[in-house]
Amino acid sequence: MEEALKSQAHAHAPAEGFLGKYVFSLDHKVIGKQYYALALAAVFIGMVLSWLMRFHLVWPNAKIPGLELIAKTGAPGGIITPEYYLSLLTMHGTLMVFFVLTNAPFAGFGNYFLPIQIGAEDMAFPRFNMMSFWTTFVAFIVLVMAFFIPDGPPISGWTAYAPLSAVGKDAGPGLGWGQNLWVISIAIFCIGQLLGSLNFIATTLDLRAKGMTLMRMPISTWAWFITSAIGLLAFAVLLPACLLLLLDRMAGTSFFIPSVLAISDRLQNHAGGSPLLWQHLFWFFGHPEVYIAILPAVGIVSHVLTNSLRKPLLSAKVIIYSMMSIGFLSWMVWGHHMFVSGMNPFSSLLFSFPTLTITIPATIITLIWLGSLYGANIQITTASFFALGFISMFVSGGVSGFFLAQPSIDIYLHATYFVVGHFHMVMGVAAIFAIFSGTYFWFPKMTGRMMNETLGMLHFWITFVGTYCIFMPFHYLGLVGNVRRYASFVDDFMPALMPLHKFITIAALTTGAAQFIFLFNLIHSRFRGKQASSNPWRGTSLEWSIPSPPPWNNFGGEHPVVYHDAHQYGVKGSTGDFVMQTSPEQILNE
Amino acid sequence: MGKLFGVILTIIALASAYPIVTHMYVQPVDISTHGHAIDEQLADTMAEAGLSFVLAQLLLAFCVWKFSNRKEGAKVFHLRGGARLVVVAAFILVGTEVLALGVLGQKAWAEVYFTSPKPDALQVQAQAGQFAFYFRYPGPDGKFGPLHPDKIDEGNQNYFGLDPANDVESRDDIVTAEMAIPVNREIHLLMHAKDVGHSFYVRELRIQQDFVPGLDLSLHFTATQTGHFEILCTQLCGLGHYNMKAYLNVLSQEDFDKWIKQKASEQ
Numbered sequence: 001m002e003e004a005l006k007s008q009a010h011a012h013a014p015a016e017g018f019l020g021k022y023v024f025s026l027d028h029k030v031i032g033k034q035y036y037a038l039a040l041a042a043v044f045i046g047m048v049l050s051w052l053m054r055f056h057l058v059w060p061n062a063k064i065p066g067l068e069l070i071a072k073t074g075a076p077g078g079i080i081t082p083e084y085y086l087s088l089l090t091m092h093g094t095l096m097v098f099f100v101l102t103n104a105p106f107a108g109f110g111n112y113f114l115p116i117q118i119g120a121e122d123m124a125f126p127r128f129n130m131m132s133f134w135t136t137f138v139a140f141i142v143l144v145m146a147f148f149i150p151d152g153p154p155i156s157g158w159t160a161y162a163p164l165s166a167v168g169k170d171a172g173p174g175l176g177w178g179q180n181l182w183v184i185s186i187a188i189f190c191i192g193q194l195l196g197s198l199n200f201i202a203t204t205l206d207l208r209a210k211g212m213t214l215m216r217m218p219i220s221t222w223a224w225f226i227t228s229a230i231g232l233l234a235f236a237v238l239l240p241a242c243l244l245l246l247l248d249r250m251a252g253t254s255f256f257i258p259s260v261l262a263i264s265d266r267l268q269n270h271a272g273g274s275p276l277l278w279q280h281l282f283w284f285f286g287h288p289e290v291y292i293a294i295l296p297a298v299g300i301v302s303h304v305l306t307n308s309l310r311k312p313l314l315s316a317k318v319i320i321y322s323m324m325s326i327g328f329l330s331w332m333v334w335g336h337h338m339f340v341s342g343m344n345p346f347s348s349l350l351f352s353f354p355t356l357t358i359t360i361p362a363t364i365i366t367l368i369w370l371g372s373l374y375g376a377n378i379q380i381t382t383a384s385f386f387a388l389g390f391i392s393m394f395v396s397g398g399v400s401g402f403f404l405a406q407p408s409i410d411i412y413l414h415a416t417y418f419v420v421g422h423f424h425m426v427m428g429v430a431a432i433f434a435i436f437s438g439t440y441f442w443f444p445k446m447t448g449r450m451m452n453e454t455l456g457m458l459h460f461w462i463t464f465v466g467t468y469c470i471f472m473p474f475h476y477l478g479l480v481g482n483v484r485r486y487a488s489f490v491d492d493f494m495p496a497l498m499p500l501h502k503f504i505t506i507a508a509l510t511t512g513a514a515q516f517i518f519l520f521n522l523i524h525s526r527f528r529g530k531q532a533s534s535n536p537w538r539g540t541s542l543e544w545s546i547p548s549p550p551p552w553n554n555f556g557g558e559h560p561v562v563y564h565d566a567h568q569y570g571v572k573g574s575t576g577d578f579v580m581q582t583s584p585e586q587i588l589n590e
Numbered sequence: 591m592g593k594l595f596g597v598i599l600t601i602i603a604l605a606s607a608y609p610i611v612t613h614m615y616v617q618p619v620d621i622s623t624h625g626h627a628i629d630e631q632l633a634d635t636m637a638e639a640g641l642s643f644v645l646a647q648l649l650l651a652f653c654v655w656k657f658s659n660r661k662e663g664a665k666v667f668h669l670r671g672g673a674r675l676v677v678v679a680a681f682i683l684v685g686t687e688v689l690a691l692g693v694l695g696q697k698a699w700a701e702v703y704f705t706s707p708k709p710d711a712l713q714v715q716a717q718a719g720q721f722a723f724y725f726r727y728p729g730p731d732g733k734f735g736p737l738h739p740d741k742i743d744e745g746n747q748n749y750f751g752l753d754p755a756n757d758v759e760s761r762d763d764i765v766t767a768e769m770a771i772p773v774n775r776e777i778h779l780l781m782h783a784k785d786v787g788h789s790f791y792v793r794e795l796r797i798q799q800d801f802v803p804g805l806d807l808s809l810h811f812t813a814t815q816t817g818h819f820e821i822l823c824t825q826l827c828g829l830g831h832y833n834m835k836a837y838l839n840v841l842s843q844e845d846f847d848k849w850i851k852q853k854a855s856e857q
Binding site for chain 1: 595599617631635649650666681684687702742786787798822830
């Protein structure tokens with residue numbers, strides 16, 4: 001008992017002064033918002049980069065006014081060079097995967113809501129928490145610096161395949177200091193994520209309120225918990241891989257560089273390394289990374305849906321176990337990125353089966369959602385629409401995985417736009433939909449004000465239809481064999497595909513522009529939005545039992561006691577059709 | 591609004607399926623002996639995945655149409671069978687799908703990768719370097735001379751780093767910038783990367799394989815139709831990646847003999 005009380009004691013005093021409150025804050029809620037803000041900055045930069053790429057692909061000679069100011073050599077006169085196209089592509093992928101898809105659904109929302117949802121006053125290690133954010137921030141600055149150095153950003157893609165990424169500037173522009181900054185940034189990012197993951201795990205295991213058994217935690221909490229376990233293992237592999245790459249680049253080692261390479265006709269002074277080793281290490285991290293982005297999304301969407309359906313999902317337990325099996329299987333599938341890499345062809349079959357097997361838990365989760373919709377009373381809000389949109393995207397991106405999981409089909413589709421369509425839908429857009437859903441759902445709790453629903457709906461419709469217009473045609477291009485990562489389509493069969501490319505570009509510009517509606521709504525509602533009550537969505541979980549926004553110590557110094565799981569909807573409670581986790585009243589069917 | 595969601599999602603699902611059903615965008619004609627297995631596998635997968643896609647989207651559209659913002663006091667009810675039904679359905683439906691696709695797909699993969707080239711296959715070496723492919727034929731002696739990377743000199747057109755002055759086998763080697771092969775004869779392609787990673791992709795041959803520096807790989811295939819096809823690099827290799835391509839000419843045996851003789855005289 002004494003032990004329990006000690007762990008409940010708040011680890012820090014209320015913050016004082018501007019710096020303590022908003023910058024070097026120890027408060028998990030401020031840190032969560034900082035992660036979110038960082039992701040927001042990264043996503044807008046990443047989006048503009050994708051606009052430039054799409055623009056260049058269909059109007060290669062058009063001048064983009066002002067671009068030459070940022071990229072003197074990359075875009076002389078405002079016209080993008082092929083190498084700068086690759087820089088844009090590399091930076092877009094890196095920003096989006098690391099600084100958006102990892103930061104917002106996991107570190108952002110997780111930081112803010114995991115402690116509250118389990119009834120804790122803060123994270124287990126608030127100082128670690130602050131450090132993990134500021135480490136991530138430094139990683140972001142280091143990466144973005146690559147835009148402003150004379151060498152320019154790296155051109156080796158977000159996967160940074162060796163030896164292109166390892167041999168230095170002989171191999172092309174951006175591969176000198178640009179690539180160094182990239183490797184350093186990702187290594188620093190790994191440290192931030194490792195600290196964050198440890199913190200999430202310790203918090204979930206040690207700081208749960210009285211009565212909050214593991215199975216009473218909301219699905220979102222479970223998702224962050226499982227994700228932090230994956231993150232702890234995944235980033236622990238990427239970090240040393242980055243250090244080895246850095247050594248190859250700066251200390252003359254040859255982990256990833258084989259003998260007798262003639263680059264720009266200069267014989268390289270390296271021997272004995274293996275380019276495939278980098279690919280193995282990178283994808284051993286890279287595939288679980290997909291689930292680091294998507295599992296928190298699954299958790300957020302399940303949490304929002306349970307609330308919007310006004311009845312529990314068919315089984316929260318099955319969703320939790322399915323997420324665990326996805327997490328477990330994610331360690332056995334990395335080779336499906338390497339079917340045509342020169343890896344032993346027998347291992348391709350070995351990687352193919354677990355990849356196809358992941359379809360089973362993913363299908364179970366989807367069917368649980370669909371089955372739960374049946375007979376529900378879906379409350380239409382922007383948050384629930386984005387959650388429903390997520391299901392649609394998750395299905396669309398999931399079925400294309402069938403193709404790519406099979407080595408024989410991958411021979412034809414590998415490195416085509418089919419792959420681009422697949423991962424954008426299932427990892428990119430789906431996760432972004434969950435971020436939007438979470439934002440519209442939790443904004444009242446985080447700020448004490450409601451977001452504008454009319455603008456929210458407008459934002460949803462343009463984004464939903466727009467993303468289908470962008471990413472569905474990518475699959476068609478892939479079926480024809482349109483190769484990805486090409487700065488220009490000079491091959492004989494490609495001009496015929498230009499009308500489709502133009503359609504995609506126009507859809508991308510329009511959908512992107514609609515995101516400014518969201519940005520406006522976010523900022524406007526923060527200051528002018530309608531006042532939010534403590535529980536505007538009639539929710540059951542602990543975040544709805546405290547004021548909006550919550551006080552610095554979450555529960556006002558009280559220790560909440562939990563009586564039920566978070567899924568008590570569609571019941572007869574004293575408050576209506578739901579019973580809060582903290583309400584001691586009896587529920588008959590429990 | 592729930593009804594609108596149902597309608598829009600139905601339109602999206604059907605519109606997405608339309609170009610597939612009407613074969614608006616399909617792979618080019620297959621000119622290889624193994625490609626039919628890949629194409630069949632792709633078609634089977636398209637049928638299964640396409641059906642799953644359309645059904646799931648329509649189901650979602652229907653549920654949102656039917657069960658949104660219902661009247662005050664509308665009864666909320668559960669799917670009969672509950673989670674157990676869903677789990678069993680997922681295991682049966684997807685489990686059989688996974689097994690079927692996995693096992694069938696293995697056959698197509700095995701045809702490319704688990705068989706050895708016949709001893710009489712024509713050997714061609716392909717070298718990929720930033721941003722060009724070069725090809726080498728062994729000449730009348732049937733042997734490739736050794737490579738000396740320090741002797742690579744593009745200015746002197748010594749792309750492979752050959753040393754005919756000292757290596758007897760190199761003297762009759764034939765180096766070309768385009769690839770020609772005889773129709774209906776098995777080709778044993780030896781793949782060598784000069785600098786960074788590249789890839790060899792011929793859509794019509796249903797062949798894609800990376801060049802890995804330090805690891806010489808090989809492939810074998812047989813072309814069944816004559817014609818002029820593009821070889822693309824599909825592994826990001828630097829600023830000229832998009833422009834790295836070569837042509838593959840599939841010729842009749844007669845034309846091929848003429849071509850190789852002419853190339854030999856140009857060396």
